[in-house]
Amino acid sequence: MSCPICGGDTAHTVRPFCSKRCADIDLAKWLNGSYAVPSQREEDAEATSEQAENQPYRPH
Template sequence: MSCPLCGEDTLRAFRPFCSKRCADIDLAKWLNGSYAVPLQREEDAETTSEPTDGYQPRPH
């Protein structure tokens, strides 16, 4: 298995990374927002999620 950041062989202690350095770099990317889960677009959300209890949100 190779490290997803640098491509070196992984070490058991840091798997899936090759070192603490690569593991820390990956963690920093998560913490500063470089990695993000994409959200559903507003146009799609309006068509797929209809309120079922009659609730109508008011504009801000």
């Protein structure tokens, strides 16, 4: 199994990551909203598009 962040070999203590650093990077992506579970509800799609229009552009 390879690390989903960097592709390196996983370490047993921080599995499925290779290091604490990659685990922390993954956690930060969840906390800042980079990862999201798509919704099939129409209301959610409208709210998301309105939020995207109101937020300034943020480069990665």
